Structure formats: C-alpha cells, structure tokens
Amino acid sequence: MGVLAGAALILALVSVILAAVASQGSAVKMIASGPQYRDASLLAASVANKRLIWSRRLAVAIIPLYLGALGVMSYSPLESQKAPSVQLTDKSGSKYCGTQLKRAGRELLLYRENENVIRIKLDDLGSVTSVSSCDKLQK
Structure with a gap:
C-alpha cells in the first residue's frame, strides 16, 4: 500500500x-x-x-x-486477524476443530494445525460451525 x-x-x-x-x-x-x-x-x-x-x-x-x-x-487482512476455524460435530456429539474443511466423495476432511487429517463420513455428520479459534476445543 x-x-x-x-x-x-x-x-x-x-x-x-x-x-x-x-x-x-x-x-x-x-x-x-x-x-x-x-x-x-x-x-x-x-x-x-x-x-x-x-x-x-x-x-x-x-x-x-x-x-x-x-x-x-x-x-488486505489485518495482521491481527486469524482465519476462522471450523468445528464439526458428529451425531454422537463429539466435536472436532480444524483450520480447513474439504469434501472428498462421501467424507469431509478436516485439516488441523500440526496434526493429521480427520475423516468424517457425511452420514455421521451432525453440524458444521465456524468458530474464532480451536484453542478451547481440541479433540
């Protein structure tokens, strides 16, 4: 600028x-x-x-x-702005948090910082929510 x-x-x-x-x-x-x-x-x-x-x-x-x-x-984003995180809840109530979400066939891939990718089947998915950070919720 x-x-x-x-x-x-x-x-x-x-x-x-x-x-x-x-x-x-x-x-x-x-x-x-x-x-x-x-x-x-x-x-x-x-x-x-x-x-x-x-x-x-x-x-x-x-x-x-x-x-x-x-x-x-x-x-342009401000330096203090972090990208929102994604929280997935499956039908059993388990919550998963990550930074990026992609669809691969009949599954959702949840990418997490410094960890593996979590695969959740679409049939088992309860809800998808945008959250400010994953600090409080890490599973």
Whole structure:
C-alpha cells in the first residue's frame, strides 16, 4: 500500500511542478527584434505545451495508483486477524476443530494445525460451525 501511495505522491508532485514551470514561462536574454522574438516565443510556447501535456498525463496516472493503494488497504487482512476455524460435530456429539474443511466423495476432511487429517463420513455428520479459534476445543 505504501509503495503505491508513495508513487502516486511523487507523480503528483512532479505534475504540479511541471504545471507551475510551464505557467511561469522562461526568461530569455535577447535583443528584441521581430524574427528573434517570434522564434523565442514559439520555442517557449512549445516547451510550455510539452510540460503541460506531461503534467496532465502524470495527473491521470495518479488515479490508478491511488485506487490500487485504497484497494490494498481496504481488502488486505489485518495482521491481527486469524482465519476462522471450523468445528464439526458428529451425531454422537463429539466435536472436532480444524483450520480447513474439504469434501472428498462421501467424507469431509478436516485439516488441523500440526496434526493429521480427520475423516468424517457425511452420514455421521451432525453440524458444521465456524468458530474464532480451536484453542478451547481440541479433540
């Protein structure tokens, strides 16, 4: 998130500087004669136009960077958030807790941290519940 926002900030600063430099013009030391004045004016206008075009392009490039930073900030999980755990209860009342649940044919596979996979037949299943952690219940 910080990289995208930082890049957008740098582009915004460069865009503002280019627009400011283009709007102030440039000082040229010369003896004002007709053709020389015209050539200097055309050159200064051309340079100012190029700077304004780049300023606009950079201003448009800021938008996806800020949207990307906003998306990363909004949708990324916080460090303190743990994935919810799954609690299975069979028909006999035994409860099993794990971190991931998959279906394999007529069985459910309950994956547990640092332990084996528990297989429970669908016919023996009582309920499936999402719990915040398996700390209190480990079977």
